[in-house]
Amino acid sequence: MPELPEVETVRRGLAVRLEGRRIVRVEQRRGDLRWPLPVGLPARVEGRTVRSVGRRAKYLLIGLDDGMVLLVHLGMSGRMVLTPIDRAAPPGPHDHLVFDTDDGWRIVFNDPRRFGMIDLVSGNALPTHRLLAALGPEPLEESFSPDCLSDRLAGRQTSIKAALLDQRTVAGLGNIYVCEALFEAGVSPSRSAASVAGKRCLRLVPAIKDVLTRAIAAGGSSLRDYVQTTGELGYFQHAWAVYGREGQACRHCDCEPARTGGVQRLVQSGRSTFFCPRRQR
């Protein structure tokens, strides 16, 4: 579910309800997600006031008033669901953590596949945290420039698709937005990363920024039952040009799928890639 735009959407939803609120109760309903949860998590969070809700790449950073930060990754299927406590349903089988605030709101972390990760770390230690230390630049920051990406792609033998999926190259892109950005830039996903270093980054970097910005504005992409913290659906999935559109016309070619084959699908390092071979070279 969650790539940068979805996590940013969740961050904004959480910030509204959590910033300045005290967490009066934490219920931990199982001991592990991808890894064991931090020892004594509920007791270490109960009574704390939330200072800030930030984001780094696909990680949510919930800053507490004692200087600790709750680090949350939603994995593939993680969700944060917000409801008033008096209207909250009983916890379901995949509701792993429940947080109640002093003004009567409940935040439930739900994650059926349990690829999510949660840690509680000192704010000072964040930059060197094992999950964050190697992350590449934030794609929406100004410092993420064509030159910056070019340097990171130079000399790499893997495909541009795999390189952009690698969070050390640039942080926050996932399978959907890599496909969309490569389409918008007119770059073939099969091209070597090294061959994109240089002038193709002049198109690729603005395309990445544009796709992410538009997706955030739309509240992210909703697949299956993914909803924002508010319960609303994101609607960027309707704007996809190529992702999930095998055999259909891409958003910019007038070509008839019956004659040209339309959007093509291929598998790269085990993941589906969607692209338009007429537009992407």
Place this chain on the structure above:
DNA sequence: ACGAGAACCTGTTTGC
């Protein structure tokens, strides 16, 4: 050192 593939886990969709 780097890159491809497997593994982690559950739910939903697809195909025979």
Place this chain on the structure above:
DNA sequence: TGCAAACAGGTTCTCG
């Protein structure tokens, strides 16, 4: 219709 296989937004680990 029913069941099994394929597939899904991510990350880490292993192996060549």
